[in-house]
Amino acid sequence: MSTQDIPEEENLPAEQGAKDSGEVAVPADPFADPGVPPHELRIQDIDDKAARHSERVVATLFTVSMLATVGFIASFAALSVDKIIYVFPLGHVSALNFALGLCLAVALFSIGAGAVHWARTLMSDHEIVQERHPIEATPEARAQVFKDWQDGVADSSFGRRKLARNTLFGALALVPLSGIVLLRDLGPMPEDKLRHTKWAKGKRLMNQNTMQPLRPEDIPVGSLTFAMPEGMSEHDHDFQNQIAKAALMIVRIKPEDIKDKRSLDWSHHGIVAYSKICTHVGCPISLYEQQTHHVLCPCHQSTFDLADGGRVIFGPAGHALPQLEISVNAQGYLEAKGDFAEPVGPAFWERG
Template sequence: MGDHSHGSPNTSGTVATAGQDGEEKFRNPGLPPHRPRLADTNPQAEKRAEKQVAALFVISIIGTLVFFIGYFGIKLEGGHTIADIRVQNLLLGLGTAFAMLGIGVGIVHWAKTLMPDHEVTEERHEIRPEEDRVIAEKMVGDIIEETGIKRRPLIRNTLLGAMVLAPLPAIAVFRDLGPLPGDTLRHTMWADGVHLTRDPSGTRIKASDVTLGSAFHVIPEGLNESEHKLEEKAKAVVLLMRLDPESLNPSPGREDWNVDGIVAYSKICTHVGCPVALYEQHTHHLLCPCHQSTFDLTQECKVIFGPAVHPLPQLPIAVDEDGYLIATSDFHEPVGPSYWERG
């Protein structure tokens, strides 16, 4: 066996060991030498890069306009075909994609080709509020100057146009998600004399149909013919149950809101609006499957467990001369999540 003392890691100098001078073995290499880009040395390349950035911002603007052509230009109300829907979806998708892609790639290309790319390091200094404010102002000024936005009006103007138009498709899409706030949730299709009907068939319900312990999913009569069926159903859907009248504890003024133990409550959870659909007959509890909020029917759907903070709104009901269940008014409070204003 030969002598390996000169080639071992501990003696060859390739590995630092305890006792060795770390500063001597591992010196700070410093920053690599700066390599100028083509746009830094060639005015024509700089101008070309500027036009490319502006072109990308223009693509973003065109994408937004394509979105609005699909959104407003193609009407889907009555007589539309599946081809119309496909064309609209294509325009909406491509318009949104190019609107976001153009402005994103444009900013990246701008930074990589035209903004200063020198690496700098600074030592931390003591915190002095007034001096820091002056330094911060200078840094902001330097950043604005480095972007070159003041001396490149083509980029500045196209960027402003793209940034103004790019958020508009999102606003249009969010507007279509549902009704605006206000008193929208204070009014539903329920009113005095409106019959309670089964969901989804729309057939009327007699009081004699509701047996002890049973539960019905209920909608107002005429909902299936409504022009805004889904929007109205989301507010007006009701759970109908029958309990022993002796187990009810109505508050003053609500003694006649039930019919021989038959009660009707909004199906929309007052937490975040999930549909309450689980009824425990033996405990008289209604459960929301989303976050397990639990409401007690014997206490006017008071919350006894879970994150909901408001009871389910009760629908006052009565019986018409033919024995069918009817509402005597709309809900007396807004339906839905508790973050809406409640009177």
């Protein structure tokens, strides 16, 4: 049959014929894979001078990161926490916090910017298409992975661009120092403050409730009295810090009931003075059993024997209550003969 014998509509394209017949046309492949676009060379790929310039930019960013980290540490050491500065538009801010935040932000940003610039200008940007494969890798696949890794290292210029590589190592090595320095900001160093209280030779024992100096006759047998050093006031700016170390409890025990010789020597006619601060976690001790001469910490039930050097007889406390040596002055008032012989309160790592 010749083309002249074919009806006119049979000579139309498939889409036109479907349109005329009222049917929906379906393209042969509506989701055709366009493939990977043609690779375009960057200027760094064809111009070694441009590549060296990009490497210098990367190295500069990493160097800026290192300098910012050094600035972070220097700011922490040099600036006072009380210094206030005006920064627009933030207003009045702490100079230390502003310097630390700015330096740390620059250090981290510079590492990130340097890594991105390195990837975009110096590392290979060839698109690679790889078919999916079974989860269990074959020996050939593993060999291919190692080869791809080696090719990636070569493409990244990591071995060839030594300036960028070495400055990256330097930046990454210094940035963690910021975190180490921040540990210093957990609080002021105690130095020897934990070893000293407001007690000193000649300071009278003041009743913490009446704020009057104590005489031996003010303390009957079996009583528990709380005292603090002469010269302290609740209006002092550091009163809470000082009383947390100097708080004292006083009891009167018959001298023949005192078992520890040093406790007897440091007492006055059976009046013994011990730190009120529990040696477990520093809770104030306030419960006294006059028949046994035991005091109980209400927090975790550590129990101490005041007739036997304040030693621990029960509970989690780690060591005995420190005792304060006392005597009576010429006016008949109880006074301290010095400070506690050992640090009060819980143990700490520097304690010998």
